[in-house]
Amino acid sequence: MAEQQIITDVTQILDIELTTVTAIVSYIKRHEELHTLVSASGDIYYVSNKERPRIVNQLVRIVIKATGWSPTIFEITESVYQSYKGKIDSTRSQKSALVTPNMGVEELLISAISDGVSDIHLHVWQESFIEGRSASDNEQQNISSSWIRFRKHQILVSAARISYEGAYNIYRAAFTSELYGCTNIDDRKSNDASFQYHHQGKRFLVRLASLPEARGTTMTFRIRNAEDRVDLIDCGYSSKQLDIIDHFTNRNAGLLVIGGPTNSGKSTALTAILAQMTDRAILSYEDPVEVLLPNVSHIQMRRDGADAEQAIRELMLQTMRMDPDVINAGELRDELMMSFSKEKATEGKLTTGTIHCGRIIMCLNRLLQLGMSIDEMAAPDALLGIVAQKLIPVICKDCALPEHPEPKIHNYYQTHLGGEINYRNPEGCNSCGNTGISGQMVTSESLAINSAIRALIMQKDWLAIADYFWDQEIETLHVDALMKIHQGKLDPQMVEQRIDSFDSDNLRHYWHKEKPEQGNKLRGSV
Numbered sequence: 001m002a003e004q005q006i007i008t009d010v011t012q013i014l015d016i017e018l019t020t021v022t023a024i025v026s027y028i029k030r031h032e033e034l035h036t037l038v039s040a041s042g043d044i045y046y047v048s049n050k051e052r053p054r055i056v057n058q059l060v061r062i063v064i065k066a067t068g069w070s071p072t073i074f075e076i077t078e079s080v081y082q083s084y085k086g087k088i089d090s091t092r093s094q095k096s097a098l099v100t101p102n103m104g105v106e107e108l109l110i111s112a113i114s115d116g117v118s119d120i121h122l123h124v125w126q127e128s129f130i131e132g133r134s135a136s137d138n139e140q141q142n143i144s145s146s147w148i149r150f151r152k153h154q155i156l157v158s159a160a161r162i163s164y165e166g167a168y169n170i171y172r173a174a175f176t177s178e179l180y181g182c183t184n185i186d187d188r189k190s191n192d193a194s195f196q197y198h199h200q201g202k203r204f205l206v207r208l209a210s211l212p213e214a215r216g217t218t219m220t221f222r223i224r225n226a227e228d229r230v231d232l233i234d235c236g237y238s239s240k241q242l243d244i245i246d247h248f249t250n251r252n253a254g255l256l257v258i259g260g261p262t263n264s265g266k267s268t269a270l271t272a273i274l275a276q277m278t279d280r281a282i283l284s285y286e287d288p289v290e291v292l293l294p295n296v297s298h299i300q301m302r303r304d305g306a307d308a309e310q311a312i313r314e315l316m317l318q319t320m321r322m323d324p325d326v327i328n329a330g331e332l333r334d335e336l337m338m339s340f341s342k343e344k345a346t347e348g349k350l351t352t353g354t355i356h357c358g359r360i361i362m363c364l365n366r367l368l369q370l371g372m373s374i375d376e377m378a379a380p381d382a383l384l385g386i387v388a389q390k391l392i393p394v395i396c397k398d399c400a401l402p403e404h405p406e407p408k409i410h411n412y413y414q415t416h417l418g419g420e421i422n423y424r425n426p427e428g429c430n431s432c433g434n435t436g437i438s439g440q441m442v443t444s445e446s447l448a449i450n451s452a453i454r455a456l457i458m459q460k461d462w463l464a465i466a467d468y469f470w471d472q473e474i475e476t477l478h479v480d481a482l483m484k485i486h487q488g489k490l491d492p493q494m495v496e497q498r499i500d501s502f503d504s505d506n507l508r509h510y511w512h513k514e515k516p517e518q519g520n521k522l523r524g525s526v
């Protein structure tokens with residue numbers, strides 16, 4: 001390598017396209033001190049240093065193994081490397097700087113929608129507030145005291161720092177302008193509003209919420225594409241789970257519950273289920289109405305306000321005069337809606353609803369809290385089944401790492417989960433907008449309530465229901481996630497952050513069947 005000509009001018013390497021071969025990219029990331037570039041054709045550009053030859057030789061072997069080509073090696077100066085990196089970093093920051101300091105609601109919404117953002121977090125912060133000084137004492141201090149963050153595929157990233165005045169104007173305009181929220185707001189209280197927004201021929205539903213806090217106000221915009229319909233088969237359910245869901249939707253009576261936290265795809269799943277039932281009369285109660293389906297009557301239900309309860313009771317009465325086959329009760333969050341749903345389900349209507357619970361057993365508990373008695377739950381044809389789900393970010397396949405950069409973490413998952421595991425690349429690549437994430441998918445568990453489960457419900461024996469899952473090889477949330485990890489779609493660390501740890505209990509079905517000795521090892525370690 002010593003005879004290599006040294007490249008001293010950055011223009012000589014500016015047009016090289018960097019490799020995206022994962023093994024090479026991850027090796028370079030682990031040895032960033034190497035200051036090396038590898039082109040798409042496998043050529044290596046490295047900054048010489050006498051401590052580095054061993055690492056460069058290893059890189060040469062990796063390039064040969066991954067591409068089959070013998071690389072040409074160029075030595076570059078440190079300044080050439082740095083100016084190349086500078087160019088890359090500045091294109092990167094230009095790409096992420098979608099948000100400018102002086103934008104209004106319109107520009108903010110357009111930039112979020114164009115980037116596929118699901119939520120905007122606006123922190124209207126007056127830094128001086130907390131220090132007991134007014135903003136005008138020191139205007140400089142205020143220039144970027146506020147903050148805009150975007151959530152896309154569940155990952156929250158910083159979009160821009162802006163001035164308090166700029167942020168406050170966006171917050172006020174979003175809520176009060178006739179174009180948007182059109183509501184009266186009080187800075188000292190929490191505020192809510194929603195509006196429809198049209199962009200490039202598509203209809204979006206935007207929900208606003210704000211809370212006063214120590215430095216000012218925190219506000220969120222939740223953006224949903226009102227035409228964004230997903231087929232059930234594309235939601236991410238396994239074929240076993242799709243069979244269970246099909247079994248539910250073919251029934252004529254009973255309650256089907258979909259559980260999950262906020263942003264778990266519950267409404268998307270319900271919409272997909274209702275969309276399939278083209279030959280039935282469906283009434284759907286929603287707050288607010290999001291996606292319109294041709295085979296469904298969507299009814300806006302007002303759930304807040306002084307006379308909301310009365311309004312809901314009137315809707316319930318009217319429901320039966322409308323001769324529906326299927327009723328979607330929407331979110332079951334209070335006893336009134338719970339009693340409505342169980343009444344319709346036992347009267348011989350297929351009824352659907354959602355609850356805020358991530359696991360099947362918690363959903364059973366929550367139904368009890370909402371006023372469904374054990375007897376009602378265990379009655380034949382009352383509760384049909386439960387689907388509990390969460391949405392997990394999918395790692396970008398173009399830049400996923402085959403090894404976790406931290407050997408400790410890599411060994412941990414390799415020992416506990418086995419198989420081939422990919423990890424999110426925190427640096428990302430061009431195709432994932434440098435996030436390492438390319439989308440999100442459902443992980444879920446589904447349970448059809450049969451006579452065995454009914455007997456266990458009568459005894460309120462939740463532990464025995466958990467055992468039943470393992471005995472019957474029902475895919476739990478963890479087993480479903482593990483299958484998707486082994487398909488290279490999910491990062492185990494992100495799964496654990498969003499579900500909970502892969503401990504021995506959560507995987508015992510999988511381990512007992514496949515690798516009992518590893519199951520024991522796992523059991524000993526937790």
Ligand SMILES: [Zn+2]
Pocket residue numbers: 396397398399400428429430431432433434435436437
């Ligand atoms: Zn990527």
